[in-house]
Amino acid sequence: MPVESLGTIDIIDVQHDSLSIVWQLPEKFASETTRQRLLVQTLKSFSTNSHDSMSLYVNNTVRSYTFSKLAGNTTYRASVEAFNGNTSLWYASNEATTGLAALDWLPHPTDLSLLDKTNTSLEVSWIAPIILETGHRAIINQHLINIYEYSPSTKLFAKKDSITVPIPKTVYNIGNLSPASIYNITVQAGTSYGYGNLAWATYSTLGNNDTYIMKQRARTPNSITLTWPVNWLPSLNSKFTIKATTVHSPDNIEKEILDTATLEPGKTSEYTLKNLNPGSTYNVSITTNMNEGRSRNKWNEQVKTKTAWAIFSTLTQGEYSVAEARLAIETDVAASIVFQPLRLSGSILYQVRYTLNDLMTSTETREYTEDELKPWNLLERVCSIVPPSHFVDSVGNQEHQREIDLKSGLTSPVGMEPWRYLVVVDSRQLDYASIDITKLADRTTADYEHTPYYITASLTPEQVNENVEFR
Structure with a gap:
């Protein structure tokens, strides 16, 4: 009996890793069908780990099925074929593309910070993550920014917009915002078939007549370090009052901190709020007396104060980690890693956790102070050349290459035996500009340190x- 392909199947739900279908057999074949073959095939995929096909047989009464464990951002053809014994009676198929996958192995961007803000915009920057997981060779080609607006009446955040930023851009000015409003900003690195873990922070736009005064210099899960222009206070020794009030907390813990202080002579204009809750958002204000240091001419002269405010958030617990950790040197029994140190005041302790992939067991080292860690010297930098995390055009194209004369590097002072030669790319225009050898590093580090x-x-x-x- 020839195969008849009247009728179709319907795709009722598509997720990043699953596909749900329903179908109805033509009436004249329904009673003759003894079994059905379900098949899902990859038509177009950006994932190197996706399966080419998946098939199974079900009984003659099944009319719906969900294919699971599929790859993200992949086009599949789902088909149903009805059989009577080994004879094919009916066939139908349909196509769908799965959504972008949630890539748990892709780290979150680091150093998400606010560069500038107005009453209708927030300009943010971040550093793209480095893929260190073995077996994942995906190329980061975009970042996804999600913007959520806070409602004071409901104390909830509602999604306002999503923006895709192509690599290598890691700075974006978010516009069309409302004055004196609070926004939660999330950033995720993305590949062609999914997005990784997210970095987040909460900021506020300026009021219509406000200026950008309070800025965040650093944050941890339990502290926020703030700074402001040195000339904002009436004098260098003027008193100021810092107040922080909880706006949103994942644990619904309300907290208010109030402190009056003065700047120490020779110190920068900054203040660290301590004993805060992880992953929480605070409304922070600074107030100073404009009459301080001046004698009153009248007993009833009004005390003049000025205040600046802004919204800041602490890091979530476990998010506080070093940036750009990478393998520098390895042997059969040991490995050396390097990373960017934390730029915070006060004592800092570092701890390393390593996992045996075969046994899935983790080991943690003891806590180390900064003095106990070996400085990241030139030799370790040289051994830490890291490939870019984004796609590079014109690889292998000789029109974009320059031949290097290796003989020019053979001249060395008498009695000195070189052990390594470095090829350095210098983007400055001067032909004989000096190079600080202590700052030589791979391109990722050089870009980070400008x-x-x-x-x-x-x-x-x-x-x-x-x-x-x-x-």
Whole structure:
């Protein structure tokens, strides 16, 4: 009996990892069907880990099914074929594309911060994460920004907008906001088939007549360090009052902190709020007396004060970690890692956790002070050349390459035996501008530290002496 393909199947639900279908057999085949073959096939996928096909047989009464464990952002063809014994009676298919997957292995962006703000905009910046998971070679090609607006009446955040920012851009000015309003900003790194963990922070826009005074210098799960222009206070030794009130807390813990202080001579204009709750948002204000240091001409002269306010949030517990951790050197029994130190005042303790993938057991080291850690010196930087986390155009295209004369590096002072030669890319225009060798690093680190030159290759003396063609 020839196969008849009258009728179709309907796709009723599509998630990032599943596909749900329903179907009805033509009436003349329903009574003859003894079994049905369900098949889902990959048509187009950005994931190297996706399955090409998945099939199974079900009994003749089933009319719906959900295919699970699918890859994100992948186009699938789902089909149903009815059989009588081994004879095909009826066939129908349909296509759908799964949504972007939630990539648990992709770290969150780091150093999410506010660069500038107005009464209708917030300009934020962040650092793209580095993929360190073995077996995941995806390329970060975008970042997803979600904006949520806070409602004081309901004390809830409602989604306002989503924005996709292409790599390599890591700064974005969010516009069309309301004055004196509170917004939660989340940023996720994305690949062609999903998004990773999110970084978040909460900020406020300025009021119509306000200026940008209070800024965040650093934050931890339990503290926020604030700064403001040195000339905002009437004098260097003027008193000021800092007040912080809970706006939102995941544990519904309300807290109010009030403190009056003065700046210490020679210290910068900053203040650290301590004993805060992790993952919480606070309304912070600073108030100072404009009459301080001046004699009153009249007993009834009104005391003049000025106040600035802003919204800040603490980090969630477990989110507080170093940035750009990477493997520098490894042997059969040991490994050396390097990372960006935390830039905070006060004592800081570091702890390392490592996991055996085969046994899935974790081990934690003891806590180390900054004095106990070995400084990240030049030799470790040289061994820590990290590939970019985004797609690089023109790889292998000789039109975008420059041939390097290795012989030029063979000249060295008498009695000095070099052990390593570095190829450095310098973006400055001067031909003979000096290079600070202590700042030499890979491109990722150079971009982070705003250094205009970076190491692109490291060669042994044997490689240079061979004088091979090097591009």
